Amino acid sequence: MTEKSVRQRRLQNNDNIGELKKNNKEARKNKIAANNEELRQATGSFKHRLWTRAVTVISVAVIVYFYKIGQTNETKFALVKENLALRMQKFNCSQEYEREIKQFPQCVPTKCGRFVADKLIEPSEVEQLLEMASNVINLAGSSGGASILDIHSGALSYGDKFLNIYQMPQAKEQITSEHLRTYNLVKGKIKLAIAEHFGIAAEHLHLTYPTFFSRITNATAKTVHDEYWHEHVDKETYPSFHYTSLLYLTSFNKDFKGGRFIFVDGEGENRTTSCVEPKRGRVSAFTSGWENKHHVEQVTEGTRFAVTISFSCDKKFSISDPKMPALKE
Numbered sequence: 001m002t003e004k005s006v007r008q009r010r011l012q013n014n015d016n017i018g019e020l021k022k023n024n025k026e027a028r029k030n031k032i033a034a035n036n037e038e039l040r041q042a043t044g045s046f047k048h049r050l051w052t053r054a055v056t057v058i059s060v061a062v063i064v065y066f067y068k069i070g071q072t073n074e075t076k077f078a079l080v081k082e083n084l085a086l087r088m089q090k091f092n093c094s095q096e097y098e099r100e101i102k103q104f105p106q107c108v109p110t111k112c113g114r115f116v117a118d119k120l121i122e123p124s125e126v127e128q129l130l131e132m133a134s135n136v137i138n139l140a141g142s143s144g145g146a147s148i149l150d151i152h153s154g155a156l157s158y159g160d161k162f163l164n165i166y167q168m169p170q171a172k173e174q175i176t177s178e179h180l181r182t183y184n185l186v187k188g189k190i191k192l193a194i195a196e197h198f199g200i201a202a203e204h205l206h207l208t209y210p211t212f213f214s215r216i217t218n219a220t221a222k223t224v225h226d227e228y229w230h231e232h233v234d235k236e237t238y239p240s241f242h243y244t245s246l247l248y249l250t251s252f253n254k255d256f257k258g259g260r261f262i263f264v265d266g267e268g269e270n271r272t273t274s275c276v277e278p279k280r281g282r283v284s285a286f287t288s289g290w291e292n293k294h295h296v297e298q299v300t301e302g303t304r305f306a307v308t309i310s311f312s313c314d315k316k317f318s319i320s321d322p323k324m325p326a327l328k329e
């Protein structure tokens with residue numbers, strides 16, 4: 001091999017090596033570019049997946065939220081911040097109620113329904129009744145959360161039993177003739193309001209039993225009498241009732257927490273609720289049939305006082321006004 005050809009070969013080799021190096025460099029560059037592209041795609045698809053997941057989670061949360069709201073479906077019939085001259089809702093009576101009340105044609109409401117009236121009872125009247133009820137119930141009281149005082153029959157909760165206030169001089173001490181005058185006046189005003197709003201003559205409404213003061217605290221229930229929170233229909237619990245009224249003596253979120261009154265309308269998927277927040281002096285009245293199923297939420301704090309004043313269309317269930325023997329003047 002000549003020197004020239006050797007040199008040529010070396011040059012050729014050098015060229016080849018250069019070519020090879022160039023190719024390698026190119027290949028590396030391409031590989032890096034491919035890797036980067038892969039990484040970019042992977043990151044992009046990761047981001048995309050993350051977005052998709054976030055959107056799915058948010059959508060599910062929104063659906064659950066609105067479904068829950070839909071399920072709760074609670075309307076506010078009367079809030080504590082409202083001061084209502086009259087809020088009334090009228091609707092058809094339940095068939096059972098209609099059938100039953102037909103026996104008393106002059107006592108049949110034009111429509112069944114419910115109303116709230118905050119201006120019917122004077123604040124001073126409320127104060128007097130609250131003073132009397134709390135003083136008397138404080139002498140005894142249930143060992144569970146719900147105590148009652150019935151000044152017609154004399155029943156007063158005591159532990160898991162009842163005492164008779166007519167046999168308790170300390171109880172009679174707390175009830176003045178002024179208290180009883182106020183009680184009768186208040187009861188008369190509520191009776192007239194029920195008669196007016198349900199379109200009947202007041203003379204066909206008879207005060208009935210049980211008509212009672214209630215005191216509710218968050219103490220643990222000891223007997224069934226303490227379990228005031230169950231859904232019920234007054235006509236079933238108290239067959240003598242045709243019209244139920246409640247006068248609240250303390251206020252929701254001020255004197256106590258929990259303890260709202262809840263009407264339950266419809267069933268299953270069609271179930272809705274409508275709440276009345278108790279407040280001092282608020283009267284809530286309704287026809288006592290299946291059209292006004294309700295319950296009271298559990299009281300979680302403080303003390304809730306109310307009076308349940310009930311009316312019957314059936315004269316045989318009527319009770320007379322309370323007359324305390326040896327009254328304090």
Ligand SMILES: O=C(O)CCC(=O)C(=O)O
Binds near residue numbers: 237246294308
């Ligand atoms: O205290 C209330 O608000 C209602 C009580 C009640 O539903 C009842 O005594 O039947």
Ligand SMILES: [Fe+2]
Binds near residue numbers: 232
């Ligand atoms: Fe009730």
